Amino acid sequence: MKIAITKTTTPTTMPAEEKLGFGKFFTDHMFMMDYEEGKGWYDARIVPFGRISLHPASTVLHYGAEIFEGLKAYRREDGGVQLFRPMENIRRMNNSAERMSLPLLDEEEALEILETFVRLEERFVPKSFGTSLYLRPFMFGNDEALGVHAVKRATFMLIASPSGSYYAEGINPVKIMIESEDVRTVRGGTGYAKCGGNYAASTRAGERAAKKGYSQVLWLDGVERKYIEEVGAMNVMFKIDGEIVTPMLTGSILPGITRKSCIEVLKTLGYKVNERLLSVDELLSALKEGRLEEAWGCGTAAVVSPIGKLAYGEEEYVIGGGKIGEVTQKLYDILTGIQWGKVEDTFNWVHKL
Ligand code: PLP
Numbered sequence: 001m002k003i004a005i006t007k008t009t010t011p012t013t014m015p016a017e018e019k020l021g022f023g024k025f026f027t028d029h030m031f032m033m034d035y036e037e038g039k040g041w042y043d044a045r046i047v048p049f050g051r052i053s054l055h056p057a058s059t060v061l062h063y064g065a066e067i068f069e070g071l072k073a074y075r076r077e078d079g080g081v082q083l084f085r086p087m088e089n090i091r092r093m094n095n096s097a098e099r100m101s102l103p104l105l106d107e108e109e110a111l112e113i114l115e116t117f118v119r120l121e122e123r124f125v126p127k128s129f130g131t132s133l134y135l136r137p138f139m140f141g142n143d144e145a146l147g148v149h150a151v152k153r154a155t156f157m158l159i160a161s162p163s164g165s166y167y168a169e170g171i172n173p174v175k176i177m178i179e180s181e182d183v184r185t186v187r188g189g190t191g192y193a194k195c196g197g198n199y200a201a202s203t204r205a206g207e208r209a210a211k212k213g214y215s216q217v218l219w220l221d222g223v224e225r226k227y228i229e230e231v232g233a234m235n236v237m238f239k240i241d242g243e244i245v246t247p248m249l250t251g252s253i254l255p256g257i258t259r260k261s262c263i264e265v266l267k268t269l270g271y272k273v274n275e276r277l278l279s280v281d282e283l284l285s286a287l288k289e290g291r292l293e294e295a296w297g298c299g300t301a302a303v304v305s306p307i308g309k310l311a312y313g314e315e316e317y318v319i320g321g322g323k324i325g326e327v328t329q330k331l332y333d334i335l336t337g338i339q340w341g342k343v344e345d346t347f348n349w350v351h352k353l
């Protein structure tokens, strides 16, 4: 695939690694390409990072036709750079595109775009363990008219942000509040797709939780408001009676790549992993009876994030003495070990550049 490259004439300096935070700084360039029905994708280009111009009637501004992905480029100790299961993100992006009537990407071309871009921006892949270059591919509908229908024009872009840990707490246990008012998505809706609207609709609950001192909310299903779905923008897992339980993918849950990887690692470690419905009542009973040993969220940004406290209504419960549990720690060590190239990748997940 031909990618035209226009380099910036005003390169920025890489921020100090301890100041990175998540998603605040951006690299010198961005990738763009456009789509038109009948013409396909065209004009693949890397240009200096900067503002983009949109027609005021552009579909994304009115009807929210937008999808995105999130993956990281990691620096190994030998200085090389690698991605983690990038094809999984590309396939999920196409599943999201299909749900939102946006055009599909050619999988091999999408991988080539990621590789070309990361090679160009290599100096922005930070070096300390736990930091990475967060890659954010996204696509939006761009028809310049107000009719409601599947778009005929779209734009695909890739930007990148050198990042540290997602939560200020890092790997320390977070406090989570069970959300009983808002729901994130519903079955038949867009939960399994990574579309911007899901996140716009979730921030109100997140803000309410933050005001009460919680890091995020635990989402319940939108039909019965009974079954546990996700935690904030992460999948969630529990260790109950020695076995691992994680909500099954019903259509309203995002099929996380970290979730999938955790399941594979856990099975290799000999744990029984149950992907099933888990009601909040069952969870609270296990918690009160001391059978809930560990709880954690998992996602690309935070990798694995232990849950130390869980609130439901006026009640607050402590999990695992408020400390990171053994399984959570093991998962964190193995996944981050593979991602940063410190642990042998027996799963063949790493994609070296
Ligand atoms: N759930 C939601 C809603 C998310 O936004 C994410 C993040 O991408 C995840 C789960 C975790 O998915 P992954 O492990 O692929 O990053």
Ligand code: COI
Pocket: 070, 233, 234, 298, 299, 300, 301, 302
């Ligand atoms: C994740 O990577 O786990 C996320 O949820 C990313 C978030 C910024 C949307």
